[in-house]
Each structure stands twice: as C-alpha cells, then as structure tokens.
Amino acid sequence: MSDLDKAIAQLRACRPIPEIQVRELCYKARELLIEEGNVVAVDAPVTICGDIHGQFHDLMELFRVGGDVPDTNYLFMGDFVDRGFYSLESFLLLLCLKVRYPDRITLIRGNHESRQITTVYGFYDECLRKYGSANVWRYCCEVFDYLALGALVIGASSELQGTDAALANPDPDANVPSSDCDDLEIEILNSREHIVSRFRRKGYVTSENNCLPAQPGSSPSQQLGQTPSRNGAPGTGATSSSRGSASNAGSAVLCVHGGLSPLIDSIDKIRLLDRKQEVPHEGAMCDLLWSDPDEIEGWGLSPRGAGFLFGADIVKCFNHKNDLSLICRAHQLVMEGFKEMFDSTIVTVWSAPNYCYRCGNVAAILELGEDGSNAGYAPRGNGDAGRSNGVLAERVEQREGPGRRYRVFDAAPQDSRGMPAKKPVADYFL
Amino acid sequence: MSTGSADKDADMVSGINNSRHRLGLDRLPPEVAHIFSTPSKRIHSGDDLSYFLSSTAYRDLTVWLLQLNRSMFPTKTSDGRLDTGSLTSPPTYSANIDNLRSMLGTLSALIEQAPPSTGPRRFGNFAFRDWHRLAESEADALIRKHLASSIQAFTGEDPSHSTALTDELKAYLMGSFGSAQRLDYGTGHELSFIAFLGCAWKLGAFVDGEERSIVIGVVQPYLELIRRLILTYTLEPAGSHGVWGLDDHSFVPYIFGSAQFGPMIEPNDYSRPVPTEGSLRTAPSPAAVANKTRTLDYKDDNMYFSAIQFIYDVKKGPFWEHSPILYDISGIKDGWAKINKGMLKMYAAEVLGKLPVVQHFPFGSLFKWETDPQAAAEEKAKIMHAQQQPAAVVSKDVLLPGSGVGTAAPWANSQPAQRGMIPQMENSTGVPSTRAPWASSGRGRGRMQAPSANGDPATAAPWAKRDMLR
Numbered sequence: 067m068s069d070l071d072k073a074i075a076q077l078r079a080c081r082p083i084p085e086i087q088v089r090e091l092c093y094k095a096r097e098l099l100i101e102e103g104n105v106v107a108v109d110a111p112v113t114i115c116g117d118i119h120g121q122f123h124d125l126m127e128l129f130r131v132g133g134d135v136p137d138t139n140y141l142f143m144g145d146f147v148d149r150g151f152y153s154l155e156s157f158l159l160l161l162c163l164k165v166r167y168p169d170r171i172t173l174i175r176g177n178h179e180s181r182q183i184t185t186v187y188g189f190y191d192e193c194l195r196k197y198g199s200a201n202v203w204r205y206c207c208e209v210f211d212y213l214a215l216g217a218l219v220i221g222a223s224s225e226l227q228g229t230d231a232a233l234a235n236p237d238p239d240a241n242v243p244s245s246d247c248d249d250l251e252i253e254i255l256n257s258r259e260h261i262v263s264r265f266r267r268k269g270y271v272t273s274e275n276n277c278l279p280a281q282p283g284s285s286p287s288q289q290l291g292q293t294p295s296r297n298g299a300p301g302t303g304a305t306s307s308s309r310g311s312a313s314n315a316g317s318a319v320l321c322v323h324g325g326l327s328p329l330i331d332s333i334d335k336i337r338l339l340d341r342k343q344e345v346p347h348e349g350a351m352c353d354l355l356w357s358d359p360d361e362i363e364g365w366g367l368s369p370r371g372a373g374f375l376f377g378a379d380i381v382k383c384f385n386h387k388n389d390l391s392l393i394c395r396a397h398q399l400v401m402e403g404f405k406e407m408f409d410s411t412i413v414t415v416w417s418a419p420n421y422c423y424r425c426g427n428v429a430a431i432l433e434l435g436e437d438g439s440n441a442g443y444a445p446r447g448n449g450d451a452g453r454s455n456g457v458l459a460e461r462v463e464q465r466e467g468p469g470r471r472y473r474v475f476d477a478a479p480q481d482s483r484g485m486p487a488k489k490p491v492a493d494y495f496l
Numbered sequence: 497m498s499t500g501s502a503d504k505d506a507d508m509v510s511g512i513n514n515s516r517h518r519l520g521l522d523r524l525p526p527e528v529a530h531i532f533s534t535p536s537k538r539i540h541s542g543d544d545l546s547y548f549l550s551s552t553a554y555r556d557l558t559v560w561l562l563q564l565n566r567s568m569f570p571t572k573t574s575d576g577r578l579d580t581g582s583l584t585s586p587p588t589y590s591a592n593i594d595n596l597r598s599m600l601g602t603l604s605a606l607i608e609q610a611p612p613s614t615g616p617r618r619f620g621n622f623a624f625r626d627w628h629r630l631a632e633s634e635a636d637a638l639i640r641k642h643l644a645s646s647i648q649a650f651t652g653e654d655p656s657h658s659t660a661l662t663d664e665l666k667a668y669l670m671g672s673f674g675s676a677q678r679l680d681y682g683t684g685h686e687l688s689f690i691a692f693l694g695c696a697w698k699l700g701a702f703v704d705g706e707e708r709s710i711v712i713g714v715v716q717p718y719l720e721l722i723r724r725l726i727l728t729y730t731l732e733p734a735g736s737h738g739v740w741g742l743d744d745h746s747f748v749p750y751i752f753g754s755a756q757f758g759p760m761i762e763p764n765d766y767s768r769p770v771p772t773e774g775s776l777r778t779a780p781s782p783a784a785v786a787n788k789t790r791t792l793d794y795k796d797d798n799m800y801f802s803a804i805q806f807i808y809d810v811k812k813g814p815f816w817e818h819s820p821i822l823y824d825i826s827g828i829k830d831g832w833a834k835i836n837k838g839m840l841k842m843y844a845a846e847v848l849g850k851l852p853v854v855q856h857f858p859f860g861s862l863f864k865w866e867t868d869p870q871a872a873a874e875e876k877a878k879i880m881h882a883q884q885q886p887a888a889v890v891s892k893d894v895l896l897p898g899s900g901v902g903t904a905a906p907w908a909n910s911q912p913a914q915r916g917m918i919p920q921m922e923n924s925t926g927v928p929s930t931r932a933p934w935a936s937s938g939r940g941r942g943r944m945q946a947p948s949a950n951g952d953p954a955t956a957a958p959w960a961k962r963d964m965l966r
Binding site: 120148149151177178182183186187188192347356369370371372420422423477480483492 | 677678736737738739740741744810811812813814817818820821824825827828834835837838839841842845852930931932933
C-alpha cells in the first residue's frame with residue numbers, strides 16, 4: 067500500500083493526516099493542477115457535484131450514492147471548505163483522490179477556495195484548531211490558487227437510459243414513463259435507488275418544486291436557409307469544417323461554481339484569464355465564482371457584494387454562442403438538491419444535505435451519461451447549420467439538453483459520526 | 497494563540513469593576529440643553545475601527561454591558577436570602593420597563609400581520625420585509641408612547657427636539673431586528689438593541705439598581721422576539737464562521753446567562769470585582785449544555801441555557817459537531833464565572849473588535865464618535881510602557897489572513913485592536929449566506945457599469961429577489 071493509499075484510508079476514516087504529509091500532498095496536487103487549463107475538458111460519463119462545505123460524513127454518503135472513485139468519474143464544482151466541522155478532512159480526501167486518480171476526478175474552484183473567505187467562514191479557524199498552526203491552511207490556500215475555474219463536459223448523451231429500479235411511490239396513477247421509453251430526458255432517484263420521477267422530452271412535465279418545463283422541441287438542425295457561421299469544437303468560438311453534421315449529440319455542458327460574467331462572452335475568454343492567484347474582488351474570475359442566476363433581465367447587482375445576477379436572456383445567449391446545451395453550477399442552497407432554471411438551460415446542483423445542520427434540505431448529484439452512438443466518439447462539431455449569423459436574433463435556438471439523472475440524498479445518519487475528545491478552549495477562557 | 501492581550505483585556509474588565517464607586521453609564525443631566533442627532537455610520541476602515549476602540553461610544557458600550565453583566569450575578573438580599581436572578585422569578589418591573597415590554601409585545605404581534613410567504617424561495621423569507629416595514633412604520637409612535645416621560649424631560653414641548661431624539665432612538669431600535677434587505681440577523685443587530693437600552697438609560701428611563709430588571713424584563717423578551725423572527729422568516733446568520741462561531745445569531749445571552757450561575761456577590765459592594773472563578777453552589781455543571789434533557793431543565797431559568805435550547809431547536813446533529821466552541825467551553829472546570837469572564841473578552845474581540853460587525857453601528861449624540869480622553873491617555877501610557885518592554889508575542893492571526901493579499905477589503909486593513917483586544921480566535925456566529933467581506937459597506941460600490949448587452953442593468957433592486965446565497 068503506497069503512502070498515498072494509506073493517506074486516503076486514513077482520511078476516509080475521517081482522521082487528518084500529519085502536517086508534513088499535507089505539505090507533500092499539496093505540492094503534488096499543485097504540480098498536477100498547474101498543467102490543467104482554466105477550463106478542464108471532461109468526457110462523459112461524469113457525475114457532477116455541488117457544494118460540500120466540510121460536511122465529511124455527507125460526502126461519504128455522496129460516494130455511497132454515486133459510486134466510489136475511481137469507479138465513478140466525478141466533477142466537483144468547488145466550495146469544499148468552510149462552515150462545516152470537517153473542511154480539512156473533506157478537502158484533503160478529495161485532493162488525495164485527485165492526485166491518486168487524476169483522470170477520474172476533477173476539482174474546480176469555488177468562491178470559498180480563497181484566503182479571504184476562509185478566514186471569515188471557518189476553514190482558517192478549523193486548521194488552527196486541528197493543527198495548532200496555520201501552516202496547513204496556508205498549504206491548502208496555495209492549492210486553491212491552482213484549481214481550474216470551470217470544466218466543459220463533452221460527449222454527454224442526449225438520451226437517458228432509465229434505471230431498472232423500483233418506483234419510490236408505486237402509485238399506478240403516478241404515470242411515470244417506463245425505463246425503456248426512448249425519449250427520456252430526466253430521471254430522479256432517491257438514495258435507496260428508487261425512482262422518484264421521470265420526465266420525457268417534449269413532455270407535459272409537471273413538478274411543483276423543480277422548474278422542469280416542457281422542452282420547446284426545437285431542433286437546431288432545422289434549415290432556415292442561413293449560412294452556418296461556426297462549427298468548431300463545442301465551447302469554443304472556433305470555426306471548423308471538420309464535421310458539419312446536423313447531429314444534436316455532443317453539445318457541451320459548462321460547469322462553473324457561480325455563473326457568468328458580463329466580461330465573458332465566450333469560453334475562450336475564460337481560457338485567457340490568469341487564474342493562479344487569490345480570487346480578486348471583481349472582474350471575470352471573481353464573477354465566475356460568485357454570480358447567481360436570477361429572474362431578471364440582463365445583469366443585476368448581486369446582494370453578495372461580488373459577482374452579478376444574470377437573467378435567462380444572458381444564459382440563452384451565452385449557451386447559443388458557445389454551443390452549450392446546459393450550464394451546470396452550484397453556489398446556492400436549493401432545498402430540493404437541484405434546480406433547473408430558464409427552460410433547463412442552467413441548473414444549480416447542491417450537494418450539502420441539511421446544510422449547516424439546520425437548513426433541512428436534501429442534496430443532489432447529477433449524472434450525465436456517455437453518448438453511446440458513434441461508438442463512443444464524441445463529435446466535436448456542433449452542427450449549427452441554420453443558426454443566425456452574428457448578432458442574436460430574437461428567437462434563440464436552444465440545444466437539446468443532455469439526459470440527466472439526479473440522485474437525491476439526505477444527510478448521513480448520526481450513528482456514522484464519531485465522538486471527539488474535548489479540545490482546549492480558546493484563550494478567552496483560559 | 498495566547499498573547500498578552502487577553503490579560504490586558506481582563507484588566508480592563510476587572511479594572512472597571514475595581515472602581516470603588518458604583519459603576520454605571522452616566523446619565524445626561526436634564527437641566528443642560530442637549531442636541532440630539534440622527535446617528536450615522538462612521539466605521540469604514542481598519543483605522544476607523546481603531547478610532548472606535550478609543551472613542552467615548554466604545555467606552556459607554558463597554559461600561560453599559562459590564563453594568564448589566566454585574567447585575568446578573570446572584571446576590572444576597574438585605575434580609576440575607578439568596579436571589580439567583582432566575583428568569584422564572586422575575587423582579588417587579590417599573591413603569592418604564594413595563595412600557596418597553598409592551599413595546600416588544602406590539603412588535604411581536606406584528607408577525608401575525610406579516611405571515612411568512614409560502615411561495616417558492618430558497619431560504620430567507622421575503623415576508624420578513626413586510627414585518628420590518630410594519631415595525632418601521634410603528635417605531636416612531638412606539639418610542640414616543642413608551643418612552644414618553646424621558647422624551648418629555650429632555651425636549652419639553654419643542655417638537656423639533658423631540659423628533660431629533662426619537663430619530664436617534666429609532667436608529668438603534670430599528671437596527672436591532674436584523675436586515676430586511678439581506679434577510680439576516682447577527683450580533684451587530686443585538687449590539688444595536690443593547691445600545692438602544694443604553695440610550696434609554698442615559699435619558700433617565702431607569703433608576704440605579706434596576707439593571708437586572710432590564711436584562712430579565714427587556715433583554716430576554718427581546719431575544720425571544722428575535723428567535724421568533726428567525727424561526728418565522730428563517731433569517732440567516734449575518735456573518736459566519738460556520739461551526740467555528742460561538743452561535744449563529746446571538747452573543748449576549750451567553751454573557752448574562754453565565755453571570756446568572758456565577759458565585760453570589762454583595763450587590764452594593766463595588767470595592768470587590770466581579771468574580772472570575774467559581775459558580776453558584778446550586779448551578780449545574782457547564783457540561784450540562786451538551787445534554788438535551790438537562791438543557792430542558794434550565795432553559796426557562798437561565799439565559800445561557802435558553803440560548804442553548806434554541807440551538808437544539810433549530811439544529812440537527814451531534815452538539816459537539818455543530819457547536820464545537822460551546823462544546824469546548826462546556827468542559828471548563830473553573831466555574832461559570834470563568835466562563836463569564838471569557839465571554840466578555842470574546843465579545844470585546846469578536847463583536848466590538850470586528851470590522852464586519854461594528855461597521856454598521858451608527859453614532860449620534862448619545863453614543864458619540866469622539867475620542868475618549870481617558871482612553872487616549874491610557875494609550876499613551878501603554879506606548880511608553882511598551883517601549884521599555886521586550887517585543888510582545890504577536891498573535892498569529894494578526895500576521896495572517898487578509899493583510900497583504902487584499903486590496904480593498906476593509907477588514908484586511910483592520911489594525912490589531914487597541915486596548916489589548918487583539919482578536920485571538922476568529923469566532924463569531926455562523927452560517928448560510930456568503931457575502932463578500934470586502935463589500936459589506938457600500939455594497940457594490942457602483943460596479944454596475946457592466947458591459948450589459950440587453951439594456952438596463954438592475955432597474956428594480958435585484959436584491960429584492962435575494963436568495964439564500966452561498
């Protein structure tokens with residue numbers, strides 16, 4: 067068993083590793099991360115996760131529900147630390163897994179992966195308390211600076227193969243589409259692998275809590291008699307004639323912690339940022355980690371004091387321009403674990419159940435399947451024949467979203483948690 | 497983590513307590529004309545924070561808090577009985593205390609008129625804004641009605657004076673119920689209520705010896721109202737260290753509640769400092785807080801346990817995990833007075849000494865933004881003294897975060913607090929919404945010149961849609 071595997075085993079048992087090992091781990095992680103671009107390309111299948119916030123036992127629950135690394139390919143969208151009791155153990159475990167299985171787990175940066183924020187929201191206090199010095203906090207912050215800002219999931223299937231599982235609510239009137247129907251778009255499973263609901267494409271979708279409107283059913287391949295403008299790799303503005311098919315599959319999913327920035331209109335612009343620094347107070351990098359979608363038009367001031375609010379028009383325009391079918395982000399608590407907005411052009415995924423021990427929410431992860439057609443070859447062309455040229459016309463064509471399987475889970479049961487020794491109290495009480 | 501500062505801070509606490517005279521906030525002399533003014537925010541930077549720490553407002557807040565704190569220790573009555581100051585056997589209340597109680601009652605009743613909305617939301621309930629609007633619209637009349645005698649005494653028949661006075665009081669009162677915009681509540685709001693009561697004291701609304709009645713009769717009902725607001729509208733904690741804060745929302749119940757279980761003192765003997773060790777003989781062990789059932793036994797009598805009970809009400813999970821700081825404190829062996837002393841020190845550092853908290857505190861004619869001459873003299877003496885000393889051990893986190901990396905973050909510049917209050921461990925309150933710490937004053941600072949494509953950015957205030965943010 068290698069030292070790394072030992073460290074993984076120790077952290078899985080929720081025991082911190084010695085400072086010297088942390089230093090080594092962080093050094094290795096940085097060497098690895100420095101090679102990654104600002105926007106990491108990730109091939110489907112992949113399981114996308116939102117905020118963790120030091121809820122270690124719930125992270126273990128997440129792995130139980132979603133499968134273990136390296137069997138499952140994971141993408142974590144940041145906010146590993148702060149607020150919870152086990153930021154340290156959670157982040158170090160994820161980092162160990164990253165170093166051990168670099169191609170099976172992707173970590174991108176959240177707004178909490180920052181020196182300033184961690185000194186206000188708990189991670190700094192935690193390191194000080196668990197190690198008696200701030201060295202570990204400092205090592206971790208150096209890793210934060212190297213985390214990618216986003217990820218682009220490529221080759222996600224637009225088809226969803228339904229799980230062969232029992233219904234959570236075996237009510238014959240529930241009218242859940244069968245697993246073999248060929249136009250399944252969304253499936254929601256609970257942590258016992260029971261099907262909560264399924265939605266078909268172009269469906270008459272009803273759900274009280276989740277914004278899952280019927281897809282417009284538009285096909286971007288409709289010939290409107292216009293010249294194709296671009297058909298380079300999805301997520302790039304590049305032009306290419308390599309593959310101009312009208313296929314729908316293969317449009318990409320952008321994953322980012324917060325959201326969009328008024329300074330960023332293409333994914334290539336994200337690629338040009340100098341990310342290896344503390345998160346600035348404003349500017350594109352800051353916005354990507356801080357912004358939130360909201361029911362507004364255009365851009366709005368964020369009540370957070372950093373980043374912006376952005377409306378449906380912004381998302382649709384951005385997705386169209388960048389040939390995205392979906393933006394996947396985290397950053398905001400959602401009581402139901404996930405929330406699709408703006409005709410399913412953007413989704414919030416939240417993976418910290420009963421957030422802060424009191425919010426009473428469930429958590430979710432999002433699975434995107436691999437496009438099995440084309441023998442696993444992910445088409446890089448975007449087939450945007452029929453697109454309007456340049457300036458966005460009033461009607462924005464919408465890419466058909468990937469098939470989405472949400473697994474929803476609760477907080478880990480209390481008996482899975484240990485009992486710590488009492489630590490010396492703060493100086494105030496000495 | 498230790499520095500010399502904690503001791504100096506203790507000196508500050510006990511130093512004031514050592515005074516042979518009755519310790520208390522000075523009242524305004526009614527015979528002298530006083531110009532009231534609407535309070536305004538003055539603390540914008542670390543330098544302002546340093547100034548605040550040597551201001552008369554700071555001195556007054558500290559004196560007032562210590563005055564209330566002392567009153568909560570168990571006492572021996574004139575006939576030799578023990579008076580524990582239990583919440584369930586309250587003292588008799590004066591007319592003004594009854595007035596303030598009914599004011600809080602009225603504000604509490606307004607919740608019925610602003611039922612939480614049931615529509616889609618993330619966390620904080622927008623209906624809180626309705627409650628806040630109602631309270632705001634009633635505040636003026638409530639203050640005029642319930643503090644009528646004090647207002648009359650200081651402003652006579654002059655309506656402009658009484659308006660100025662009412663406005664000054666209203667700023668503190670309305671500052672004490674959380675933020676309607678952000679749908680949150682924290683220790684800064686709590687401080688505002690303590691200041692509101694301090695204003696009333698300065699205006700002669702209370703008599704000497706009435707402090708305990710103020711805490712039991714007004715502060716505790718205020719805290720109960722706050723808990724009701726938090727539950728009804730799921731208000732977020734303002735500012736947050738997550739589990740590493742003392743409590744998500746409150747601080748003063750831990751101060752006053754630990755005093756309630758301290759050793760008995762002679763109420764009129766000001767020559768002896770408030771005890772910093774030991775407990776009342778009948779007090780439970782501090783370890784009892786980690787036990788749900790035992791907490792139930794004390795929650796109605798004691799403010800500390802009442803606050804702990806609220807944590808049990810809203811949190812799920814092991815106590816040591818969601819409240820590790822309180823759990824650690826529950827292991828203290830030197831009694832409730834030791835806890836009380838620690839709470840006061842922690843309050844000075846984590847509430848009064850923290851820019852993100854006190855930057856919202858407004859200053860007027862009663863809590864004044866002016867140098868406290870005594871503090872300035874002390875400071876001078878300290879510097880002279882320090883020059884003859886070897887370099888002090890510097891608290892680690894003074895070196896660390898923020899400073900150096902930040903550009904505009906106001907708190908990144910905050911100086912090690914004066915008067916020996918170098919923050920030692922960053923605890924305060926804890927949870928949900930993450931706000932940019934550098935943005936808490938003057939939100940947004942006109943960043944809205946975003947190269948927005950489709951027109952008008954932020955016509956309607958976008959935060960009117962505010963969600964629970966991360």
